Amino acid sequence: MKWDFAFTAEILPKMLWATGNTLLAAGMGYAIAAVIGLLFALAQRTPLRILTYITREIVEFIRSTPLVLQIFFVYYVGPEYGLYLSPWVAGMIAIGLHYAAYLSEVYRGGIESVPKGQWEACTAINLTTMQTYRRIVLPQALPPAIAGMGNYLVAIFKDTPILSVIGVAELMQAANAVGGQNYRYLEPYTMVGVIFLVISLTSARAIRWFEATVRRKLGMQ
Amino acid sequence: MMEDLSSYPLELGGPNIPMVRFMKVRKSYGDLIVLDNLNLDIAASEMVTIIGPSGSGKTTVLRMLMTLETINGGVIYVDGKPLTHMPQNGVLVPADARYLRKARSSIGMCFQHFNLFPHMTAIQNCMEGPVLVLGLSRREAQERAEELLVMVGMIDKKDQHPSRLSGGQQQRVAIARALAMRPKVMLFDEVTSALDPEVIGEVTNVIKDLVFKHRLTMLMVTHQMGFARDISDRVCFFYGGKIEEQGSPAELFSNPKSKRTQQFLSAVKAAD
Ligand SMILES: Nc1ncnc2c1ncn2[C@@H]1O[C@H](COP(=O)(O)OP(=O)(O)O)[C@@H](O)[C@H]1O
Ligand SMILES: [Mg+2]
Numbered sequence: 324m325k326w327d328f329a330f331t332a333e334i335l336p337k338m339l340w341a342t343g344n345t346l347l348a349a350g351m352g353y354a355i356a357a358v359i360g361l362l363f364a365l366a367q368r369t370p371l372r373i374l375t376y377i378t379r380e381i382v383e384f385i386r387s388t389p390l391v392l393q394i395f396f397v398y399y400v401g402p403e404y405g406l407y408l409s410p411w412v413a414g415m416i417a418i419g420l421h422y423a424a425y426l427s428e429v430y431r432g433g434i435e436s437v438p439k440g441q442w443e444a445c446t447a448i449n450l451t452t453m454q455t456y457r458r459i460v461l462p463q464a465l466p467p468a469i470a471g472m473g474n475y476l477v478a479i480f481k482d483t484p485i486l487s488v489i490g491v492a493e494l495m496q497a498a499n500a501v502g503g504q505n506y507r508y509l510e511p512y513t514m515v516g517v518i519f520l521v522i523s524l525t526s527a528r529a530i531r532w533f534e535a536t537v538r539r540k541l542g543m544q
Numbered sequence: 545m546m547e548d549l550s551s552y553p554l555e556l557g558g559p560n561i562p563m564v565r566f567m568k569v570r571k572s573y574g575d576l577i578v579l580d581n582l583n584l585d586i587a588a589s590e591m592v593t594i595i596g597p598s599g600s601g602k603t604t605v606l607r608m609l610m611t612l613e614t615i616n617g618g619v620i621y622v623d624g625k626p627l628t629h630m631p632q633n634g635v636l637v638p639a640d641a642r643y644l645r646k647a648r649s650s651i652g653m654c655f656q657h658f659n660l661f662p663h664m665t666a667i668q669n670c671m672e673g674p675v676l677v678l679g680l681s682r683r684e685a686q687e688r689a690e691e692l693l694v695m696v697g698m699i700d701k702k703d704q705h706p707s708r709l710s711g712g713q714q715q716r717v718a719i720a721r722a723l724a725m726r727p728k729v730m731l732f733d734e735v736t737s738a739l740d741p742e743v744i745g746e747v748t749n750v751i752k753d754l755v756f757k758h759r760l761t762m763l764m765v766t767h768q769m770g771f772a773r774d775i776s777d778r779v780c781f782f783y784g785g786k787i788e789e790q791g792s793p794a795e796l797f798s799n800p801k802s803k804r805t806q807q808f809l810s811a812v813k814a815a816d
Contacts, residue, residue, distance in 0.1 A: 440659035443612055447653040448673035448725055449645060458672065462663050541663035542705030 324509055331510050334501050338514050341497030346522075348414065348493055349480040355419025356479065357472075360426030364434065365456070367427070385424035391485050393417045398489045414486040422479050426472065433468030434460060466538045473530030477523050484515075494518065547617050549629065549636040556624040563588040563623055563729060563761040564609065570617030571604055571785075578604050579785045582618070586729075589759045593772040593793075596782030597808060602765040605782075606731045609763065610653045611644050622650055623728060649677075652727030656734045658714040660706040666717045667693065667702040670724045678725065685724075692720035696750050712743030716750055723754075730754070732764040736771075744768070751775065769812055773797050781805045 366378040385393070398413040408416070437460050445455040484495035498511035556565065562585040571579040579601045586592050594602045607613045609620060611627065619636060620627045629636035630643040639647065660669050670689035674680040680688070693699040696716040706714050715735055722730060732751065736744045748771050754760055755775045766772050772779055773793040780790040781802070789802040800806045 438659075440655060440657055441661065443610075443655065444659035444661070446612055446648070447610055447651075447655075447722065449649050449677045450673065451645070454676050458676065459661055463661075542665070542707060543662055 327507065327510060330505070330507060331514070334511060334514075337497055337501060338494065338511065338518070341492060341494045342518055344491070345480070345483050345493040348411075348418070348483045348486060348491060349476075351415050352418040352422065352483070353476055353479050355415060356422035356426050356475070359419060359423035361430055363423055363427035364430035367431065368434070382424045382427055385421055390418065390421050390482060391488060393421055394485060394489060410486070410489045410491045414489060414491050418479060418482065418486070422475055425475055425478075429468050429471035429475065430464065432471070433464030433466075436467045437463045462541060463543075466534060466541065466543060469530065469534040469537060473527070473534070476530070477526050480522065480526070481519065549619070552619045552626075552629070552636050554626070554631045554634070554636065556621055560587070561624040562586055562621075563590070564763070565621040566605075566608075566618065567621065568618035569608065569615050569620060571601070571608060571613065572616050577785060579608075582785075582787070584780070584787065586761055586763060588728075588761055591755050591762045591764070591775055591777045593776040593779045594763070594765045594782055595767070595769070595772060595779060595808075596788075600782040601785040602782050603733055606653065606733050606763060606765060609729070610651055610731060611648045614638075622647065627651075649725070650728040651731065652722035652725055652729070653731040654715070654718050654722055654733065654735045656737050658706070658711070658718045658738075660714055660718055660721070662706050665703050665705055666698055666709070666720075669706075669717055670721045673721070673725050688724055689720065692723050693717070695723075695753070696720045697746070710743060711739045712746045715739065715747045719747075719750055719754075727760075729761045729763065732762065732766070734765050734767065736766070736768060767812070769797065769809070781808065783808070 363378055363382055367375045367382075369375065394414060394417040397417045398408065398410065401408055401413065441459055441463065442455065445459050450458070483491075483493050486493055487496040487499065490496065494515050498508075498515045501511045502508040552567065556562070564584075564586040566582045566584040569579060569582040570577070571582075582605070584592075584605075594605060596602055604613060608615050609622075609627070615628050619629050625647070626636055626639070627644075627647045628639055630639045630647075631637075660666075661672065664672065667686065667689050670692060671682070671685040674685040674688060675682060678685075690699060690702065693702050696719055698713060698716050698720065701709060701713060701717075706717070709717065719735075735751075736747050739747065748768070751762075751764070752775055755762065764772075764776075776793050778790060779793050779796045781788050781796065781800075781804075783804050789796065789800060789805045796805065797809065800809055
């Protein structure tokens, strides 16, 4: 079987359009994960023991079960309880929650790396807990967390093909459709691989650059 | 068992209300009693120094007053009002977070390891509290911060991050940051202990300035006996979580009465 350049050119627009969807899915999923992950992390630091306990159990549960099961669960079990979600919405909820669990651990590590003396200095100048987090603790928790956050950004991107199982029109789904219609899988699958490779490598570089920039901007070497 | 707090006044009255009063204060960590029945008054504008061996509870005294530690018994009053407790239905109950936040606003503290915010410049460190807590405009906060940085001799470095400053410089910025909150009481916990010997003077000079030119109430822990002698109105020697002996620097350093004080002072002298 030889590489067919005409076929490649023909399917390229479709594949690029699907790449856009893949990036959108990864971006939205990550945004959800970033926000909910922070809530998970902060919930485990409140004086409310019960909230800490429940959050820790949820995080542990999510981390111990496969993503594909969670996606199926939200998409197919939801309707049995009257919760009808589109593939996109179900996929974003599942992938967002899944990565929120992982990101919460990254945040926790970052927050715990901030020395106790910083909290005490905040008490001494009488900042509120909110002000302490927002102005002092989270900015210092960020640089050590960036590398881990970046790893999960690449990971979520590489996990988006799983969304094809519920019919989200991302890159994998497009490659399957194109391949099925033309009985040729070499070109579409190779293109998926190359696209993933290029974007993953570029992101990894961008993340390293971003980490260095943030450290410099915050005056921390 | 909850302590019966009904014998403690809701407010201190009468003439000569102390700026700070520790009244029968007890502090323990689990079984370890760190401070037992501490009674200590500090008058307005008084400079009181605490000395004593390591582990005698000196830091704990300051941390309780800064509300970094809760206490297990007794009451602390600041400016006549309870700090650790609040009045409720005519008796004192342990203070809640809201009350504490208001009550601690008259206290400022400098730490052994400075604890400057590393992601902010010197002047930003000094503006953060005034803007967020006191509600000053950025402009007013900046003016106040600049005045204080001039006072501690750090105005040239106002736009530097702490990582670019020496220990002595960081500690001077930390003093300015605390003063920017206009506290009535300043606490210094071994602020020169982490410094190289050649820069200790630049920090002690700033504190001397404060003592002689400003009418702040101060409570200081230090291992520098010469410095304590020069600037204190009163020196308290702590031993095993109690005040073993206290008096004017002249009395305490030249004519210590307690055997333990004598031993401590001669040990410190021998080490110098
Ligand atoms: N967080 C803590 N947990 C348990 N013990 C503590 C804690 N903080 C201080 N201590 C103990 O309390 C005692 C007094 O400590 P501290 O006030 O720091 O003494 P000093 O400043 O005089 O050296 C010491 O025995 C110390 O080990
Ligand atoms: Mg100490």
